[in-house]
Amino acid sequence: MTAASRRQFLGLFGGLAALGLHQAQANGRAGLRFGPTTGFTPETVTARARNLAVSAYVPPPSVSTAWRNLSYDTFRGIWYDTRQALYRDHPSSVQAEFFVAGLFFRHKIGLHAVEGGQSREVQFDLANFDTTDTFPDLPAEGTGFAGFRVLGETEAQGRFQEYAVFQGASYFRAIGRGQAYGISSRGLALNTAGSGPEEFPIFREFWIEAAAPDASAVTIHALLDSPSVAGAYRFDIRKGDVTEMTVSARLFPRAQLNSVGIGSGTSMFLFNNINHFRFDDFREAVHDSDGLLMLNGMGETIWRPLNNPKNIETSIFVDSAPRGFGLMQRARKPGDYNDLSAHYDRRPSLWVEPLGDWGKGAVMLIEIPTDKEINDNIVAFWRPQSPLFAGTEYQFDYRLHWCATAPVEGAVAPVIATRTGARVFEDGRLFTVDYAPHPALGDDPARIEARVSTSRGAISSPIVQHNPATGGMRLDFTLKGDPNETELRAELWRDGRPAAEVWLNRWISR
Incomplete structure (x- = not known):
């Protein structure tokens, strides 16, 4: 499909x-x-x-x-x-x-x-x-x-x-009080972005x-039924400001399943301030979700801004015993979109909370090119490391939060915006990452240590400054060497502790 x-x-x-x-x-x-x-x-x-x-x-x-x-x-x-x-x-x-x-x-x-x-x-x-x-x-x-x-x-x-x-298939959607439909989930993803x-x-x-x-x-x-697997699902759905679904899934594979997606979310990202230059559109942004949030088994809170790539991109975040992940919608003001009919500011985030130890595997993020907002082009799910074998019963329990903010947010400063552009007076590409005000950051940027790395090229001039427009902090840095593709990572530390979400981004210049 x-x-x-x-x-x-x-x-x-x-x-x-x-x-x-x-x-x-x-x-x-x-x-x-x-x-x-x-x-x-x-x-x-x-x-x-x-x-x-x-x-x-x-x-x-x-x-x-x-x-x-x-x-x-x-x-x-x-x-x-x-x-x-x-x-x-x-x-x-x-x-x-x-x-x-x-x-x-x-x-x-x-x-x-x-x-x-x-x-x-x-x-x-x-x-x-x-x-x-x-x-x-x-x-x-x-x-x-x-x-x-x-x-x-x-x-x-x-x-x-x-x-x-x-x-439709095993798709379903939900909203909390005052929200408008956006992201959807499904009972099981099979061979999404796989070899077949x-x-x-x-x-x-x-x-x-x-x-x-x-x-x-x-x-x-x-x-649930398909050529490869049958399953019994129970949904306990609690309505409210946040609609919670406690899901118990018991799977019975007919064949070996090498590429399984648990807690799948399907969403749409067309553009925001990181790629607006590609779209002739009067609006400020168009998306149901703007980032992937993860709380991994090591306790790191990770934010990965979404992209609308020119080719299909698959990102793999290896983990063990994940504490949660989900596609988030963080831009919550009508002016963030300048769209008076679509109500993107009211679209829910979807946080997946594993119940019990899911063991080893990876959070998968698939980003698919699109030029229209009618296309769902973002998929995220948990993929177990080991295949599910025919003739064996498997159980996955988890809780879905259809929410405005994930229940794990608040321990450190969240990322609220990512921007990039060519440097004007020197070679390289400038990246800026804005963080919301938070006690962990404090109010003195001189006390914040920026740790920025790249898989290709080099990082130059990381600077943390107070941003008077947001009341929080902004990290600026330059990517040197003009790599065609690189994985970027940025952390802010204060007094020997993480003070903000770990920011990850894949930059592709082609």
């Missing part, structure tokens, strides 16, 4: 009697219909995944050609009737609305409602969707469910608003649990 198609399909996100599950009729429609009751526990999904892994892969049912061939604009002309939302007429603190399959979403998936240890399948009914007058009359049997969105009382009591979406074609596992079934009336969290189970 190309970067362009990723962004396009993500852009479409946008009792029942004895069970206690009941869906009332609305507007003369029959309402939701359900299959027979079956017992359910979290092990139900695990057993399904384990059984799938020892069988040949069979993809979910495909939608018909007519539904696949809809245009993007036409497909936007069908949407779910909110009056038919799952748990709408039920004392649950969560509701769910569904998406129809078609266009980019070419497989029908299964959806189930769970309450009191009992599950019932939600049966697809095209009558529960509304359309524009120009939407074609297509047969209901040619389509089915493609995913769903989760709604809760995030802003005001009695008003249910969307805060999470599961749709990328594989996209599918969440082929979901189980959505009813939540207590005053609950702030909802539990969702998912069955």
Whole structure:
């Protein structure tokens, strides 16, 4: 799947009697219909995944050609009737609305409602969707469910608003209170930037649990499947200013997996002040994320500004027992973008917090060239050092924070801007790194030691100065020798201790 198609399909996100599950009729429609009751526990999904892994892969049912061939604009002309939302007429603190399959979403998936240890399948009914007058009359049997969105009382009591979406392969997105959708995650990345074609596992079934009336969290189970692996996922989603997802993933490889991505984030970076010269655009910046933040197993806090390269670039940050990583959106003022409609200042950061020891591996960052903001061109994830072998069970637990700032920020001064340009009166390239005000830096630049290094070329004249515009400090240095490609590293120390995030950057002159 190309970067362009990723962004396009993500852009479409946008009792029942004895069970206690009941869906009332609305507007003369029959309402939701359900299959027979079956017992359910979290092990139900695990057993399904384990059984799938020892069988040949069979993809979910495909939608018909007519539904696949809809245009993007036409497909936007069908949407779910909110009056038919799952748990709408039920004392649950969560509701769910569904998406129809078609266009980019070419497989029908299964959806189930769970309450009191009992599950019932939600049966697809095209009558529960509304359309524009120009939407074609297509047969209901040619389509089915493609995913769903989760709604809760995030802003005001009695008003249910969307805060999470599961749709397309194993992709999903979430927002905290007051945020706008941007970065997405996925259940598993396979062979991303690997030697062979990328594989996209599918969440082929979901189980959505009813939540207590005053609950702030909802539990969702998912069955993952692909030619190479099956998996059982549990998402405990807690809404709020920060939406937290505690994820438990149990994987059952069908084949040896040499290139696995855990905690994957997919985002967009077009330009900011480091590469604005390449774009004829009135705005100051265009991006869903502007940097990769890492807290490695040694306790170093590392900031890597994102780039929009001319060729695909892969960066590998080797680590052991990582404490966290994620794609961050640090520019938070509307004036940072000068865009009154896209609301990039409200896009969430996504911090991945491993639960337990993930062992040896690497944080991977893939940067893909793009000339349009509709393309998701940034991917970051954890890759275990050792392959995952067929016939063996693996478990990865982690917590996703859809947030404005990562929970680990604050111990040292964060990087807030990176700029570069040719020197005017001497050879070389000037780099400036701005840091936010922070007690670790103090207010006397003379007490700060700058440690700057490069893998090629030479570093000249590192200087730390107070920046009156930000109230923090600025590091200036010059890269000499004009290397075509080099890895840069800068650290600020004060009184024998790190005072700021470690700044890393890959400079490519070609």
